[in-house]
Structure formats: structure tokens, C-alpha cells
Amino acid sequence: xxxxxxxxxxxxxxxxxxxxxxxxxxxxxxxxxxxxxxxxxxxxxxxxxxxxxxxxxxxxxxxxxxxxxxxxxxxxxxxxxxxxxxxxxxxxxxxxxxxxxxxxxxxxxxxxxxxxxxxxxxxxxxxxxxxxxxxxxxxxxxxxxxxxxxxxxxxxxxxxxxxxxxxxxxxxxxxxxxxxxxxxxxxxxxxxxxxxxxxxxxxxxxxxxxxxxxxxxxxxxxxxxxxxxxxxx
Numbered sequence: 001x002x003x004x005x006x007x008x009x010x011x012x013x014x015x016x017x018x019x020x021x022x023x024x025x026x027x028x029x030x031x032x033x034x035x036x037x038x039x040x041x042x043x044x045x046x047x048x049x050x051x052x053x054x055x056x057x058x059x060x061x062x063x064x065x066x067x068x069x070x071x072x073x074x075x076x077x078x079x080x081x082x083x084x085x086x087x088x089x090x091x092x093x094x095x096x097x098x099x100x101x102x103x104x105x106x107x108x109x110x111x112x113x114x115x116x117x118x119x120x121x122x123x124x125x126x127x128x129x130x131x132x133x134x135x136x137x138x139x140x141x142x143x144x145x146x147x148x149x150x151x152x153x154x155x156x157x158x159x160x161x162x163x164x165x166x167x168x169x170x171x172x173x174x175x176x177x178x179x180x181x182x183x184x185x186x187x188x189x190x191x192x193x194x195x196x197x198x199x200x201x202x203x204x205x206x207x208x209x210x211x212x213x214x215x216x217x218x219x220x221x222x223x224x225x226x227x228x229x230x231x232x233x
Contacts, residue, residue: 018203023046023059023203031195079152130156131158
């Protein structure tokens, strides 16, 4: 089966500071990948390269066997850590905007999910809590029929009681021939949905392992993370 994503010898520097230093990995269709690491390790830079926001790098990045460009932007659904929707928008406006902008957006499904989360279709974003905004943004992204979903800290502002519902939304609403890359610090809450984890430290990929392999050693993903990044605790 052909990879959804292939990254080879990826390097990125800002002046003399090396942020990504020879990253190599691939992602198969149908996988949910945990992208883990402490602040400043290079995760955000990697995400920005995958989504076409950073273009000056060396190495090769191919999504669905195409170099990063207009085609890949059309098959990647990206949830940034901070909302990019204007404050004046309401959920109904955001749904209409996505429906007009993305051909693969399922408007009826988005309306159903917004209602299921108890969000007010007529409430302006500026009056919503951070958790409500994150739920809306995640619904919009997951209602696209994309090949690759990239989610940057989708649970940061969501209360613990709602996290399982959010994770169910992620698990049940991506096509089985698509893949998900999820960056998070809330490892213990999220690790049960991962098929594989990538851990980055100092710009290098230091762990690339199937979750089942780690669990066979009697370790949780959070245990491995704490061992690998003991200096950050």
C-alpha cells in the first residue's frame, strides 16, 4: 500500500539554529500517528512544512506521492493550535464558509456535529469559551473528506469530561484510507487512539514505533515519553 506521507532527509534551520536535522519517516493510510516532544523540539516547524506554510527547507516531503503545493493543500485538513476564524463569525457562518471553500466538506455532517456538541449556531466566536471554539474548529476540519488530517493540540482548551467525546469524533470521522497526525502534550488522555508514535528531540526523530510494540514491553506511551525526555520534567 502506497504511503500517504513520505519525509526524507528533511532539514530546516533559522540562521545558525538547526530546527529539523535529517528527519525520515513515512505514514501509511489508515494510521493515527502521535507526534510528541517537548516545546521547541521542532514539531510546529514540521507541521508548518507539511501544510505548506514553510517552503524553505531541504529534503523531500511528498503527500499522496506529490510534492507540497496546491494539490497537497487540497487533500490536507489542518487544525492549527490557535483558531484562524474571525471573532465575528458564528458556527453557521463558519460552516457556510467551509462549504464554499472546500469541495470535500460535508455541510450536513458539520451541522449535525455542532448540534451534538451543544454549540449555539448563532453565537459569535468572540463570546465562546476556548473549549467551545476548539470543538467547532475540530468539527470543521473532521467534516472534510481529506487524505491527511493534521491536528495541532486539539484538546488544549477542552475540559477532561469532553475529551473522550472529542477523541471519538476524531476516530470515527476520518476515512479509513486517510491518516491522522496528532500533536499533543496530553499523552495519557490520547494515547489509546494512536497506532504509532513519533518523538522528536532537538530536531531529530528519536522514536518511531508502533504502539503495540511499546506496550508489549509493558510500557505506556507516557512512560516512554518520560524516559526519553526526562530532562524536560
